[in-house]
Amino acid sequence: MNFSHSPKTLDLTRRVEQFIQKHILPIETLLHTSPLSPNPNWKEWQLDSAIEDLKTLAKKEGLWNLFLPEVSGLSNTEYAPLAEAMGYSLIAPEVFNCNAPDTGNMEVLWKYGTEQQKETWLKPLLEGSIRSVFCMTEPDVASSDATNMRATINDKGDHLLINGTKWWSTGIGHPNCKIAIFMGLSNPEAAKHAQHSMVLVPLDTEGVNIKRMLPVFGTYDTPYGHGEVSFENVKVPKSNLIGGLGKGFEIAQGRLGPGRIHHCMRMIGASERALQLMIDRGKSRTAFGKNLLELGGNMDLIANARMEIDMARLLVMKTAYLLDTLGIRGALSEVSQIKVVAPAVACKIIDQAMQLFGGKGLSNDTPLAGLYAYARTLRLADGPDEVHRNVVAKIEIKKYRES
Template identity: 55%
Template sequence: MTVFDVTPRARDLRERLTAFMQEHIYPNDAEVHRQIDTGNRWEHLPLIDQLKPRAQEAGLWNLFLPPASSRDGKYGAGLNNLEYAGLCEIMGRVWWAPEVFNCSAPDTGNMEVLARYGTPEQQEQWLIPLLNGEIRSAFSMTEPDVASSDATNIQASIVRDSDGYVINGDKWWTSGAGDPRCKISIFMGKTDPDAAKHLQQSMILVPLDAPGVTKERMLTVFGYDDAPHGHAQMTFRDVRVPAANMLLGEGRGFEIAQGRLGPGRIHHCMRLIGQAERALELMIERAGQRTAFGKPLSGHQHVREAIAHSRMEIDQARLLTMNAAHMMDTVGNKEARGQIAAIKVVAPNVALRVIDRAIQVYGGAGVSQDTPLAMMYAQARTLRLADGPDIVHTETVAKVEMKRHAARQG
C-alpha cells in the first residue's frame, strides 16, 4: 500500500459519509444555529440528538479509534490513521458534524486514552457511556498563570492522601465543559515536583460534579462562545477522587499525552482541510454570482489567482497530512514526530489563507453571520495555538532535521 491508497472499506465509508452529509448535515446548518440562539445556549441541541441514531444505523459511529486502541476490535471501527483521515476531512467541513458521528474533540482523544490506558473499571464507568454518546468529556491541561506551551510549567497538584488523591489548580480552555452532558475531565497535574522533569506530571479522572470543581466562566474565541460545547475557565479546590481514578500510574502524564496528541493532531489538520475545501467552494460560487467593474468576479485575474493558489495549497497540505498519517501507521508516532509537527503548522495556516481569500471575495458578507466563513476563520486561528503553538512544532521539525543530518554525517 502506498500513502495514496485506502482500503475498499475506507472508500465505502467515505461514500456513505459524503451521502449522509449531503442529506442530513448541509441542509440543517442554519437550523443548528437557530437552535443554539433559541432559549438556553448551553443546552444540547435536539437536532443533533435526532441525527445521532441515524448515523449509528448508517454504520458511521465511533470511526476514529485506531486498531492499537481498539482492544481486539472491541471498541471503534478499527480504522488506521490513514483510513480515518479522509473521513475526518469530510466531517470537518461543518463544525458541528463530528459530534453527530461521535467523532468530536476532546471526546475522541479522551476515549482513545481510556481505551489504550484505562483499567477495565475506568472503561466500564466512563469509556462505555462515551462510546455510546450518553455523556461528553473534557480535558484539563492548560493553565492561565503559566506558559502551557511548555507543559512542564503546569502547576496544578495531585497529592496522594490515604486511599485517594487531592487535586488543586486553575485551568482554562477546558473545551467541552459548557455542555451539561460533560461528566468527566482528564486532569493533568504534578504528583512529584522533585522527580525528573518529564516524570513529574500525571493524569487523573475528575468527575465534574465532584465538590470543589467550579466553572468560573466560559471563554470566547474572537467573540464566539462555541455554545453548547464551549471552553471553560475552571478552579479545582481540594477536590478528592479515589486512587482508582489515576490513569496508567503516577508520573506517566507525558507518556499519555504523547499517545493522545499524535492522532488528535491528524484529526485537527484533516478537519481544517475540510474547512478549507468548503471555503474554496464558497469562494468559487460567489465569484460566479457577483459582478464588479463590468464583469463577474471570476473574470478578474486576482480572484482567479486566489482560487488557483487555494487549490494548490490545500492539496499540498492534504498530502503532507496523509503522509504523516501513513507514517504513524507504518513506523509509529515517535518516528513520525517531525511530520506530525509539520502538519500542525501547515494545515491551520493554509486554512487561514484560503478562508481569508474567500472572505475577501464575499466582501462584507464574509465577516457577517450570513456565511460560515467568519466562524471558520476564528476556529482555524485557534488551532495555531491548540495542541501547541506554531513555534513549538517548528522547533520540533528543526530538531528532527538536524538529528537526521547529523546521522548522515556520522
C-alpha cells in the same frame, strides 16, 4: 506509489459525505441563521434536538466512532479522509461521535484505563450519552511548555488531592459534559517528563468550580465552549488515576499524535469548503462589468488554494501512514509539520473566501466565520506553531549532526 484508498475507506467516505449533504448541512444553515445568544451562562445552554436525532441516525447507519481503530477497524490512513469529510461542517464531528476532545479522551481510556474506568466512563462516551473535557492549559504559566504546569495532584494514601486552575478547557460548556481528565504535577522530584499524571475527575465532585466561559472572537460556541475551571482541594479515589503516577507525558504523547491527524484532516475539509464557497460566490456576482473571479488576482487565489490544499493533504496522509507503520516516535517531525501547515492553509483560504464574500463573509450567513475561528484557534491548540516549528528544526538539525 499508490495514492488510492481502500474500497472500505472509499465506501465509508461516500456514506459520510452523503450523510453530511443530506442531513447535516440543512441543519447547519438553520443554526447559522438563528439569533446568537451572548449569554455566557453555560448552565442555560440547550442542546439542539435535531443534532441529537442525527446522532441516533448516524449510529444506526454504522457511521459512529469511526476514529477509534479498535472499534472501527480503520487505521489512521484509512480514517484520514473521513475526518476530512467531517471537517466540511463544524457540527459534523459530534454527529458521528468523532469530536474533540472526546476522541482523545476515549483513546486514553481505551489504551490506559482500568476495566472499572472503561465501564464507568469509556462506555457512555462511546455510546455518546455523555461528553468529556481535557484540563491541561493553565492561565498563570506559559502553557506552550507543558512542563510548566503547576496544578497539583497529591497522593494522600487512600485518595488523591487536586488543586489548581485550568482554562481553555474545550467542551466543558456542553450540558452532557460529565467527566474531566485532569493533568497536573504529581512527582516534582522526578525527571522532567515523569513529573505529571492524569486523573479522572467527575465534574460534580466537591471543589470543582467552572468559573466562566471564554469567548473566541466574541462568541461562546454554544453548547460546547471553552471554560476556566478551578479545582480546590478536590478529592478523588486513587482508582481514578490513569496509568500510574508520573505517566502523564507518556499518555499525552499517545493521545496527541492521532488527535492532531484528526484536526489537520478536518482543516483540509474546512479549506475545501471555503474554496467551493469562494468559487460559487465568484461565479454568481459581477462588479465593474466582470465576473468576480475575473477581477484582480482572484484566479490566482483559486489556483494557489487548490495547490496548497493538495500539498497539505499529501503531507497529512504521509504522517498518517508513518503513525500506522512507525508509531509516534517515527512521525514526530511530520506530526509537527502538519500541525503548522494545515491550520495555516485553512486560515489563508478561509480569509480569502471571506474577502470575496464581502460583509456577508464576516456574518453567520455563511459558515466562514465559524470555520475561521476554528482554524485560527487550532494554531494555538495542541501546541502553538512556534513550538512545532522548533520540534521540526531540532529533528532536522540532528540529522546533520549524525551524518
